[in-house]
Amino acid sequence: MAKTILIVDDSESIRAVVGIALRSEGYEVIVGEDGQHGLELLIANEQVNLIISDLNMPRLDGIGFLKEVRKLEKFKYLPFLILTTESQETKKMEAKNSGATGWIIKPFVKEKLIAVVKKVMH
């Protein structure tokens, strides 16, 4: 059964690029437009195997979303990658300390995205 990945980003372009790359590798993809929407989708689709989320988003940002996800017993250990243009160590560490598994730095090529996804989800 195909693994399901939840992509959460307020940019339609990024959702499209990431979605196409992941679908071409056989993953099921669902997309959320911000942290709040992502959280609602996660609760409604309990089969999610990985979350890839942007950091800067309206309503609920990536760190807030991550913290909410970690509060849910079922998703406490779910792999969670942050998708960011932030190259500062502090931002990555803030995400890591809030429970992120790892990060993908924009811009990236498809191969790079898939390599990171396979690293955290077998």
Next chain:
Amino acid sequence: MDEMKETYIQEANELLENLESSLLSLEDNPNDKSNIEQVFRVMHTLKGNSSMFGLIKIAEFVHDLETIYDKIRQGEMQLSREILNTTLASFDHLNKIIIDSELEDTDNKENHVRLIAEIHKFINKTGGVNHGSDKLREDGGDVALQRLNDQSITDAEGPKTYHIYFEPNPTIFLNGSNPLFLVAELAALGKNIVVPHFKHVPPLENYDPTLCSTYWDIYLESSCNKSDILDVFVFVEGDSIIEITEMPYCR
């Protein structure tokens, strides 16, 4: 990809519309924090999208502009009339270069250079330009994966034998990490002997399955270099014990 580019342009136009409306509100009320945040976020998204589509000139331009608003929202700078004027001029410029991303039009090229100089003046007043795309290219994760793609197991020196000691932080599961994936990824780099140790596993009455008590010795024969091995641990190296020792190679 043309369809994707259309999505980019369409979204860029929407973002610029949002930017315009926030900038106009800022003209009336320059201290409105929510509008400053909105301007920053719109610029941030436009920068990210542009870099994803390889439109580096736009991405770099927006990054510099975004830096000003990052400083303002962090209280390191005040929004002045001059900054607002430059931002509005930058907004007009962005509207043009979204469809001329390589600055083929001479006017666009001249405006680009002039506006970047203006933006840099504002940033330099408070301490230097943190150039986004350079930072992105230099980023550790990026470089790590690039190394993985480019040079991992093709080193001309031939195989080496490594001993790798990997003791994850007991709380590694709380980040959604699975140390077995890392051990498997490492083992895939070459011939290997993986020795798990269970000495730290407490008696059943004290056992907490949410904590990782296992650690590993891994012997790896591979043509990869030490940094390729470290790349495997890129997300956990800060809080796990990882020791990599090159051993004399014997057949």
